[in-house]
Amino acid sequence: MGSDAVVGYAQAEPTEAAAINALQELVGLESAVAIWEWTCERAQVLPPVWELPALLMVAELLTASEDPLARVAGRSIVIRIVTYSALSEKGLLSA
Amino acid sequence: MSEQLDIERLKDIERLREIADLGLDSPEVDEILDVIAREAAEELDLPMGVVSIVLDEAQYFKAMFGVDGWIGAARGTPVEWSFCRNVVIQEAEFVVENALEDEIMKNSPLVQTEGIRCYAGIPLVTSRGSVVGSFCVSGHEERHFTEEDLQALRGHAARAMERIESRRPVPIA
Numbered sequence: 023m024g025s026d027a028v029v030g031y032a033q034a035e036p037t038e039a040a041a042i043n044a045l046q047e048l049v050g051l052e053s054a055v056a057i058w059e060w061t062c063e064r065a066q067v068l069p070p071v072w073e074l075p076a077l078l079m080v081a082e083l084l085t086a087s088e089d090p091l092a093r094v095a096g097r098s099i100v101i102r103i104v105t106y107s108a109l110s111e112k113g114l115l116s117a
Numbered sequence: 118m119s120e121q122l123d124i125e126r127l128k129d130i131e132r133l134r135e136i137a138d139l140g141l142d143s144p145e146v147d148e149i150l151d152v153i154a155r156e157a158a159e160e161l162d163l164p165m166g167v168v169s170i171v172l173d174e175a176q177y178f179k180a181m182f183g184v185d186g187w188i189g190a191a192r193g194t195p196v197e198w199s200f201c202r203n204v205v206i207q208e209a210e211f212v213v214e215n216a217l218e219d220e221i222m223k224n225s226p227l228v229q230t231e232g233i234r235c236y237a238g239i240p241l242v243t244s245r246g247s248v249v250g251s252f253c254v255s256g257h258e259e260r261h262f263t264e265e266d267l268q269a270l271r272g273h274a275a276r277a278m279e280r281i282e283s284r285r286p287v288p289i290a
Contacts, residue, residue, distance in 0.1 A: 031226050031230070033195065044173065044174055047128055047173065048128070048130065048133060048173060085142065085143075085144070090134055090137030090138065091130065091133055091134060091137065093137055093142050093143075094133045094136055094137050094142050094172055094173060095173060095174075097142040097172055097175065097177055098172045098173050098174040098175040098177075098196075099174070101172075101175035101176075101177060101191055101192070101193040101194065101195070102174060102175055102195055104190075104191040105191055105193075105194060105195055108187040108190075108191060112187075114230075
């Protein structure tokens with residue numbers, strides 16, 4: 023934890039696994055994996071997706087998915103990634 | 118209400134499908150909703166007004182007035198920070214006059230570091246009965262909301278809901 027970290031901002035770093043899990047809760051495991059792989063392909067990102075900018079790119083494409091629930095999941099994932107990135111840039115993340 | 122039930126309500130598939138059907142997850146700016154959010158904030162003499170759509174894991178600001186900085190740029194926050202999730206979970210108005218003394222909200226980063234002190238949110242209920250989010254105002258100082266304040270806010274929320282319903286796609290015969 024940085025010396026100026028704020029306890030309230032204890033955000034876990036967004037990961038591909040968390041994103042797929044969130045998607046799975048809305049569309050089921052099989053569809054989640056298929057949608058994620060298809061979206062990665064469209065984003066020209068090769069899974070597994072480790073880097074945050076690449077994860078954001080996939081999530082942004084997910085918000086334009088044909089599946090309405092995948093779009094909703096994508097919007098949530100985008101907001102969580104953008105939030106995490108902003109806090110990280112400002113050095114406001116707790117351990 | 119248990120945490121598990123709270124989560125189930127936020128992740129209710131029909132509710133989330135309704136959000137998607139109404140295009141409330143889309144980044145398209147709706148200037149009419151922005152105007153309603155501004156008018157509500159101005160009428161209640163508060164710095165912020167928001168049409169907040171509560172998604173599965175985040176709240177998304179479909180329309181907003183006075184939300185600056187990185188939260189405004191993100192157009193939302195993680196759902197666990199939000200005042201508005203309580204409107205959806207409770208399916209009821211949620212009013213906080215002093216967030217520092219509110220058991221539910223006092224530890225939220227929106228209170229602890231963003232300085233939000235007062236909040237009033239009205240459920241946004243669709244014609245199909247889904248609570249998709251909250252029409253809300255908030256500020257940085259403690260505030261007592263009168264019944265007159267809440268009546269005014271309900272009026273603005275009704276206008277916002279009317280606008281949202283007008284976005285519903287017409288079924289093809």
